[in-house]
Amino acid sequence: MATEQTPARTPLTWRELSCTKAGDRLVFVTPHDIFPECIVPEGARATVKMNELNELGALMTVLPDDRATRKALKDWDGEIQLNPHNYGVPDATDDERWDAPSPVARLSFNRFHALLLASYPNADLLPIDRNDLGAVDMTVRAHETGDTLFDFLWLEISDLGEEGLQSVLKGLDTAIRDLQAVEAHILLNPEEPKPA
Numbered sequence: 001m002a003t004e005q006t007p008a009r010t011p012l013t014w015r016e017l018s019c020t021k022a023g024d025r026l027v028f029v030t031p032h033d034i035f036p037e038c039i040v041p042e043g044a045r046a047t048v049k050m051n052e053l054n055e056l057g058a059l060m061t062v063l064p065d066d067r068a069t070r071k072a073l074k075d076w077d078g079e080i081q082l083n084p085h086n087y088g089v090p091d092a093t094d095d096e097r098w099d100a101p102s103p104v105a106r107l108s109f110n111r112f113h114a115l116l117l118a119s120y121p122n123a124d125l126l127p128i129d130r131n132d133l134g135a136v137d138m139t140v141r142a143h144e145t146g147d148t149l150f151d152f153l154w155l156e157i158s159d160l161g162e163e164g165l166q167s168v169l170k171g172l173d174t175a176i177r178d179l180q181a182v183e184a185h186i187l188l189n190p191e192e193p194k195p196a
Contacts, residue, residue, distance in 0.1 A: 009105035014084040015098040017060065018053035025107035025134055026062060032080065032103045038072040040064060040080060045107055047138060049079055055094070058084050062104075065141060109133040112157040112168050120150055 011029045032040040046062035061079040070078030117130045128136045140154045
């Protein structure tokens with residue numbers, strides 16, 4: 001599905017990032033260089049695995065959605081380590097460092113996610129808490145809903161901003177036409193031989 005331009009995201013400060021918890025969803029707002037393994041591109045999404053960003057131990061690990069990135073980081077269990085001491089001015093004070101921007105922002109959900117949950121037939125039968133969009137997102141990305149059509153729709157609208165109505169409608173129309181074409185072919189060719 002074609003997506004419209006998403007609005008620029010404001011990065012969290014390291015202090016704000018320290019308030020996130022395991023399971024929270026993040027998006028990289030700047031490329032993140034992990035030399036020599038890979039560069040995590042702007043727009044890459046990840047889930048917080050462990051957050052120990054505090055005055056005693058300044059480290060957070062996040063698990064990227066992208067399988068190729070996880071494979072490149074196999075020596076680190078596929079996780080990305082974030083540390084405020086690796087960013088900004090080397091001789092900055094602790095307060096300056098904690099108030100500096102991190103490379104990530106919170107991944108927010110758009111109104112179309114809520115509309116999908118409200119309108120999808122039998123959504124109440126899915127193994128999800130419809131009031132926790134972050135948990136729904138994690139369940140979809142782990143392929144644990146048991147409903148591939150729901151997963152497909154959720155992921156397709158994930159990159160849209162609040163103004164993405166035309167993209168959503170165009171994508172739904174395309175999916176409906178594709179399903180109708182498959183249905184028509186099956187109905188018109190019930191005796192078609194099976195592939196060898």
